[in-house]
Amino acid sequence: MxxxxxxxxxxxxxxxxxxxxxxxxxxxxxxxxxxxxxxxxxxxxxxxxxxxxxxxxxxxxxxxxxxxxxxxxxxxxxxxxxxxxxxxxxxxxxxxxxxxxxxxxxxxxxxxxxxxxxxxxxxxxxxxxxxxxxxxxxxxxxxxxxxxxxxxxxxxxxxxxxxxIRKELLEGSKIKGFTLCKFSDVNKPVLFIIGGSLGSKIINDTIRKCINNILPKYNVIHICGKGNLDKSLEGKRGYRQFEYVSEGLPDLMNAADLVISRAGANVIFELLALKKPNILIPLSRKSSRGDQILNAESFRKHGYSIVIEEETLNDKLLMDKLEELYRDKLKYIKAMNESPVKxxxxxxxxxxxxxxxxx
Incomplete structure (x- = not known):
């Protein structure tokens, strides 16, 4: 046949x-x-x-x-x-x-x-x-x-x-993620930052502006997009940056405790499947058709995410929202566990x- x-x-x-x-x-x-x-x-x-x-x-x-x-x-x-x-x-x-x-x-x-x-x-x-x-x-x-x-x-x-959702994504190894990043302090929570497959300049710049306030509390995995590495941060303890990750991505995402991300539908539903508390920073209407804003609003409404509008993003607001996310992380995990979306x-x-x- x-x-x-x-x-x-x-x-x-x-x-x-x-x-x-x-x-x-x-x-x-x-x-x-x-x-x-x-x-x-x-x-x-x-x-x-x-x-x-x-x-x-x-x-x-x-x-x-x-x-x-x-x-x-x-x-x-x-x-x-x-x-x-x-x-x-x-x-x-x-x-x-x-x-x-x-x-x-x-x-x-x-x-x-x-x-x-x-x-x-x-x-x-x-x-x-x-x-x-x-x-x-x-x-x-x-x-x-x-x-x-x-x-x-x-x-x-x-x-x-x-x-x-890719099967591999759900089977990532937290231990392999730590090994890939060479984090020495395994007791620190991991903050995973991803600005979409092409990276996000505004997210990269804001993270780098407050990185010295973030690193005392978190190990940081930063997917910053092709050509967007910051050489001055290479070798900084507890910080690992990548242009783009394919094969090791499931391990890095499983290693994460909290996530900062754009609001493209694929990545946010991956975060939902993995039950990762997150801050979403959708693309603004100036540089998109506004789809990410609607995606993020839906996730905020269902209790899965904190949302920061790109126009209001600054280092102080990001630190405040990151502190709020960590404090209330169990609330977000509970909402995601109860989601009917499979x-x-x-x-x-x-x-x-x-x-x-x-x-």
Missing amino acids: EKHKIIMTGGGSAGHVTPNLALIPKLLALGYEVQYIGTKNGIEKDIIKGQNIKYHVISSGKLRRYFDIKNFSDPFRVLAGVIQAIGIMKKERPNIVFSKGGFVTVPVVIAAHFCKVPVIAHESDITPGLANRLATPYCTKVCVTFPESIKNIKGNKGVLTGTP NGVNNIISIIEKYSKRA
Whole structure:
């Protein structure tokens, strides 16, 4: 019997790729052949590289909400991507396509629709991103993470599944995390700071401004983004900085007692799954479409997080909120333990199975 084939797509940021990694082991166990469509130089290529699955490259233009001279040429790149993706669909004949969002997915989803291949998309945030909004008319179903999201998906296509969490993330080792960081004082609580896959200058700058007040109380793991290391802090006792961590991330996150993070949906649901008390600093509306603000507000409302608006962030406020989080950490852990939101892997797999076109 011919093996069922799924083509996955998603890119532009790690948040549009890593949820796919959570689904791949289950899909392989169910007998699917998994392939991936991405761009030549996108972050998705590096992340998928180690998965031993076939990777197809297509052209794609970035979808911008601001003026850029490339806005005139990128529609032609998207069109070229559609033609390339149609060629891949006709050659590979997948049973289904799974799209995680990001600009690379638009030509893939349109091509799949043209070739009559069912498409399941996943939207992490409360309101759909531009790529998913453009792709929704061509999708069979759109899986969503927040209950509030259903009303934002047009065409009665939304289905609440939660977000997929990688099995490895839940199996990280606190001891390995300490070893990786070479912390000598194992009795100090660990503060984990992550500003998204690309890092956050404002979070990095604020942390570094008050690092001498933080280190007497905490060991600090700081994921600061590519090119954002501070050489003056290298070798500082109890402080370990990384540009980006892939393989060791589950160990570092499991070592954490408290977390300071952006409010991208993937990372906050990972924090929820791991029951990590956290401070969320969402991207401001000036530099985003406001999705992180809505994500953070939902988590604050449910008692999972303290939220600091980027516009109000300063070192004194951060220290005050960090002290509050540590003092009330059990309250946040209790709220997260009582959360009805579970790992979305099985829910999404069941949707894929339901709509997969049987040869």
